[in-house]
Structure formats: C-alpha cells, structure tokens
Amino acid sequence: MTDLIQLDVLGPAGPYRSRNRATVADVSGRPVAELSLAPTVYVDRAMAALRRATPLPLDERVAAIAHAGQLFATSTINGQTVAEYEHAVSRVGGIPIQVVRAATATAMRRTEQLYNNLQHARPWGAVGDWRDPLTHAGRAVWSRRGEVFAVHAAGNHPGTHTLWPEALALGYRVAVRPSRREPFTPHRLVTALRMAGFGDDHVMLLPTDHAAAESLLRGADLAYGSDEVIRQYADDPLVLPLNPGRSKILLTAETDWPKHLDTIVDSISHHGGTGCVNATAVLVEGDPAPVAEAIADRLALLPNLPPEDEKAVLPVQASSVARALEKFVLDKATGARALLGGAGFVEELGDGSAVLRPVVHQLERPDDPRAGVELPFPCLWVAPWSREAGIVPLRNTLVLGVHTKDERLISALVDEPSIANVYVGAHPTYWTDTGIPHDGHLAHFLMRTKGFIRG
Structure with a gap:
C-alpha cells in the first residue's frame, strides 16, 4: 500500500495526513490512492480559520484563479503530471480518457474567462465595489451574502469543479468536500489555487465522513452540492442542491428530424452520457418509433473499451456497480418497448470492470415518469408528445433542446420556471459559452444587491 497516491487533507496549516484514510480504487477494484479524512474537530477549526481570513483584493483573486487554471492543466502537482492525473481520473471514475482531457482544457479556459463570466451574472445597474465613483449619485452595490462557502462536490465528471472557483473570485473563502468516487480533480485544483497565491486559510480540501460533513455544512454561510448531506438541507435557503438535469429534446411535427440526428445522438452520448446536460429523454410529436430506432442504430455502434483507451467513448464501472444499475434499469423499463439494451447492457471487460452500453426504450405516454430517470451513462427514453400534452411533460429540465418553428411554443418553454x-435548433444539450448560466448563475446564489450612496 506504500505506493498508493496520498491525497492529504488540505487544511489551514497545509497538508494533513490523518490516521483515518479511505482507499480509492479504480474500476477493477485495484487500490490507487488513499484519501485522508478530516475528523470533526479538525473541520470545526478549519471552518473557523476560513471565517477569520481576509480576502485578497479582487484583481489578485482573479489573476490567481487564472494562474491556477494554467497550473492545473499544464504542471506536475502532488507528484502527478497532467497525463498521470488524467489517467487516474479515467481509471477511478470510469470516464473515457478523452473526456477527462477535454475537461482539463475546459478548466483552464473557464478560469481564464471567469471574471468575464461574473460580469454577465452581475445586475446591469449594480457596481462591484462601493468605491466606484458612480456611488456618489447612489447605486446598487453587488455584495456577498456571506463569507464562507462549502462545496459538497459531485464525482460524476471533473467538469463539476469549474463552477465553484467563482466563489473565490467573489471573495468567499471556500471549503471543498470531495467525492470519494473521484477526489483527484478537487485535490489538484485546490493545490493549484494555493500554488497560485491563495492562502491555506482561503481555500481548503476537507474530505470527511458523514458526521464531519454536517459540521462543515454548519460552519459555512452558504453551501451547495449534490451529496446526501446536501439533500437533507434541500429546503434551507442557504443551501443550493444540485439536482439531476433530466435534460430533454423535443421534436415537433414539422421538424426534419433525420437532418438533426447527429445533434440528437451527440446530446445523448457526448462525454459518455455522464453529465446532467446529456439528454435522457426525446419527445416526438407524432410517431416516436422511427426516431427511437434511428437513435438506437447509431448508439449500437459505440465500442466496448476500457476508459483509458484512446478510442473509449462509454463509461466503465466496477462490475458489481454496473450489474446493480442493469437490474435497476431493466426493472424500471418493464412494459416499455426495448430498442437497445433490453436484454442487458453490461459488457464485462474481464478485469472486474464493465462497460455501460447505451440503452433506448420507447414509452407510450409523454407523462410517463420514467422519462425523468437519469443515469450516469447513455440511457434514453423516447416518448410521444402532443400539443394537448403541452409543456407539462417538459418541466423540471436543465437543458431542453427544441426543434420547432413554433414561436408561441418557444415562448411558453422560455417562460416555464x-x-x-432552452436551446432552439441544431445545438447539442451540452453546449455552453462564457456568460451562459448552467442552472442559473451560481453568483445569483452567492451575491445580493445593496442600495448605497455616499457624499
């Protein structure tokens, strides 16, 4: 076990290697790393240190985050080269290596553009600092809602860690509780941020057990994430839960859907189908069978490969996890028409891991609740849709790809809270750009406006 990668707690006095450690295994069950776990008393002291710390000036924060993104994507950190880091994430998370590499590039790009992204989130009439000359005449000032922000990170995709650095840029001190499923990315990013100029008491990595996670949450002013602890506080206005995306595609009757088949299939399978922005349901005005069959034919061609293979495009999990998912889906799909994966979709790789192959089922009604079942691989539900059904079956959607010429329908979808x-036309559901919110701007949760005037 001495050759395992050591992922230390990154606390207020630097790295800390605890006695209580969790083994991080790859998809075959082979131990790869040890993750130190911070006890509750350590977490309490760490959160107090974050609260005492004074933020760096804005210009220094923004420059340090951009520098950290470059270090993250190009440098050896914690003894790992970029290639070694990406290989570890691929093997442990079961994510295709090309997906991990794309996430690395995205992290650098988003940190470079972070300041501009925040300006898109700031209310147009508000200034970012009370010292702005405009405040002599009275202005709204964009201000933090607190001082300490806790992140309970998801482990489904390394890209989830490109959002929370915005809190650092806004002057929060940040504590990140990494997922044991894939702790390499947050450990690397927090280390890079410290290398770039943030103090140990400004950003921390606090892996914990369940009890200490509660302490981390209580010690923060605001928190967000998607783990079990966050879900227990989902009704708390100071906690922002990251819910399943349940992203969808709608094809109305006048749509020449074969023309858009590439976009549809890409929305389902891009990045291995692991993201909340991947489409999990396609609703069709008219007969959904031809659409379902065409999608299934395309997805059936994807290869079975270990995640570190250059040509891998599908996620891989430990065989036991894959079989549990298979049973869940097959039970859930009872009575639906199976076009792909109906007899099973787990492909063993012979080393204790298995590929999660695509699944396509056709439903009979647009309001079938199974259309909202989201899983970490390309698992698609195709259903009919009608004008009479309206927008009800399309609710609770992170990204809705719409192929229609009906502007009244588009307006109704944009107005649906x-x-x-809403992406209209040939835009995949995973598309994004600077200034485009994910599920609203995170800054809208972190900030508020205050009226301010001075003499």
Missing part, C-alpha cells in the same frame, strides 16, 4: 435552459 422549471426549465433552466
């Missing part, structure tokens, strides 16, 4: 993003 439970649909976070």
Whole structure:
C-alpha cells in the first residue's frame, strides 16, 4: 500500500495526513490512492480559520484563479503530471480518457474567462465595489451574502469543479468536500489555487465522513452540492442542491428530424452520457418509433473499451456497480418497448470492470415518469408528445433542446420556471459559452444587491 497516491487533507496549516484514510480504487477494484479524512474537530477549526481570513483584493483573486487554471492543466502537482492525473481520473471514475482531457482544457479556459463570466451574472445597474465613483449619485452595490462557502462536490465528471472557483473570485473563502468516487480533480485544483497565491486559510480540501460533513455544512454561510448531506438541507435557503438535469429534446411535427440526428445522438452520448446536460429523454410529436430506432442504430455502434483507451467513448464501472444499475434499469423499463439494451447492457471487460452500453426504450405516454430517470451513462427514453400534452411533460429540465418553428411554443418553454435552459435548433444539450448560466448563475446564489450612496 506504500505506493498508493496520498491525497492529504488540505487544511489551514497545509497538508494533513490523518490516521483515518479511505482507499480509492479504480474500476477493477485495484487500490490507487488513499484519501485522508478530516475528523470533526479538525473541520470545526478549519471552518473557523476560513471565517477569520481576509480576502485578497479582487484583481489578485482573479489573476490567481487564472494562474491556477494554467497550473492545473499544464504542471506536475502532488507528484502527478497532467497525463498521470488524467489517467487516474479515467481509471477511478470510469470516464473515457478523452473526456477527462477535454475537461482539463475546459478548466483552464473557464478560469481564464471567469471574471468575464461574473460580469454577465452581475445586475446591469449594480457596481462591484462601493468605491466606484458612480456611488456618489447612489447605486446598487453587488455584495456577498456571506463569507464562507462549502462545496459538497459531485464525482460524476471533473467538469463539476469549474463552477465553484467563482466563489473565490467573489471573495468567499471556500471549503471543498470531495467525492470519494473521484477526489483527484478537487485535490489538484485546490493545490493549484494555493500554488497560485491563495492562502491555506482561503481555500481548503476537507474530505470527511458523514458526521464531519454536517459540521462543515454548519460552519459555512452558504453551501451547495449534490451529496446526501446536501439533500437533507434541500429546503434551507442557504443551501443550493444540485439536482439531476433530466435534460430533454423535443421534436415537433414539422421538424426534419433525420437532418438533426447527429445533434440528437451527440446530446445523448457526448462525454459518455455522464453529465446532467446529456439528454435522457426525446419527445416526438407524432410517431416516436422511427426516431427511437434511428437513435438506437447509431448508439449500437459505440465500442466496448476500457476508459483509458484512446478510442473509449462509454463509461466503465466496477462490475458489481454496473450489474446493480442493469437490474435497476431493466426493472424500471418493464412494459416499455426495448430498442437497445433490453436484454442487458453490461459488457464485462474481464478485469472486474464493465462497460455501460447505451440503452433506448420507447414509452407510450409523454407523462410517463420514467422519462425523468437519469443515469450516469447513455440511457434514453423516447416518448410521444402532443400539443394537448403541452409543456407539462417538459418541466423540471436543465437543458431542453427544441426543434420547432413554433414561436408561441418557444415562448411558453422560455417562460416555464422549471426549465433552466432552452436551446432552439441544431445545438447539442451540452453546449455552453462564457456568460451562459448552467442552472442559473451560481453568483445569483452567492451575491445580493445593496442600495448605497455616499457624499
């Protein structure tokens, strides 16, 4: 066990290697790393240190985050080269290596553009600092809602860690509780941020057990994430839960859907289908069978490969996890028409791991609740849709890809509060750009406006 990668707690006095450690295994069950776990008393002291710390000036924060992104994507950190880090994430998370590499590049790009992204989130009439000359005449000032921000990180994709650095840029001190499923990315990013100029008491990595996680949450002013602890506080206005995306595609009757088949299939399978922005349901005005069959034919061609293979495009999990998912889906799909994966979709790789192959089922009704079942691989539900059904089956959607010429329908979808993003035309559901919110701007949760005037 001495050759395992050591992922220390990154606390207020630097790295800390605890006696209580969790073994991090790859998809075959082979131990790869040891993750130190911070006890509750350590977490309490760490959160107090974050609260005492004074933020760096804005210009220094923004420059340090951009520098950290470059270090993250190009440097040896914690003894790991970029290639070694990406290989570890691929093997442990079961994510295709090309997906991990793309996430690395995205991390650098987003940290470079972070300041501009925040300006898109700031209310147009508000200034970012009370010292702005405009405040002599009275202005709204964009201000933090607190001082300490806790992140309970998801482990499904390394890209989830490109959002929370915005809190650092806004002057929060940040504690990150990494997922044991994939702790390499947050450990590397927190280390890079410290290398770039943030103090140990400004950003921390605090891996914990369940009890200490509660302490981390209580010690923060605001928190967000997607783990079990966060879900227990989902009704707390100071906690922002990251819910399943349940992203969808709608094809109305006038749509020449074969023309858009590439976009549809890409929305389902891009990045291995692991993201909340991947489409999990396609609703079709008219007969959904031809659409379902065409999608299934395309997805059936994807290869079975270990995640570190250059040509891998599908996620891989430990065989036991994959078989549990298989049973869950097959039980859930009872009575639906199976076009792909109906007899099973787990492909063993012979080393204790298995590929999660695509699954396509056709449903009979647009309001079938199974259309909202989201899983960490390309698992698609295709259903009919009608004008009479309206927007009800399209609610609770992170990204809705819409192929229609009906502007009244588009307006209704944009006005629907439970649909976070609407992409009309040939844009995949995973598309994003600087200034485009994910599920609203995170800054809208972190900040508020205050009226301010001075003489």
